[in-house]
Amino acid sequence: METRWATIDGVHLELPTDCTVDELRMAFRKPCDAVLIAVTGDLVSVVHDEERPLAELVAGCADTYYFSRPDEPARNEVLATPELESALEEPTTDETTFQRPGIDH
Template identity: 80%
Template sequence: METRWATVDGVHLPLPEDCTAAELREALRKPDDAALIAVTGDLVSVVHKEDQPLSELVAGCATTYYFRRPDEPDRNELLSAAEIDAALEEPTTDETTFQRPGIDH
């Protein structure tokens, strides 16, 4: 199993390539209601399917991940994106991916 490095909530750590959002949450002792947000270059993905390997999603290419809880204060501009709230309210696929706010396309 390959391992890669990523930043999760500001901490740089190794992640197994086939890791799931649920496994990552458990390993880092994050609350069950925290959504996994992945940042891949100019894309942002909100992971909805907790038991699917991240490597099978756009989120698997991310270099930066955040766990975001409902009603928590925004820690940065990215986590305040309205698209995240909309994706969490009505998930329609395994993940919701959108263009990163603030980047000219």
């Protein structure tokens, strides 16, 4: 199994390339309502399909991941962006991807 390095909620570790959101949630002992947010360069992805391997999604290229819960205070500008709130309210695909806040395009 291939692995790569990523940071999840501030912890830098080796991450299997074929892991799923559900597997990460269980490994980090996060509640089932915690959503995985992935940051890849200038993109942010909210993963809605918890059983699909991250490697099959844009989120699989991320180097930083956050678990976020509803009504949790935002810990940084990525988790405070209005696009994140919209992505959580009405998911239409396996993941919702948008431009990272604070990046000039």
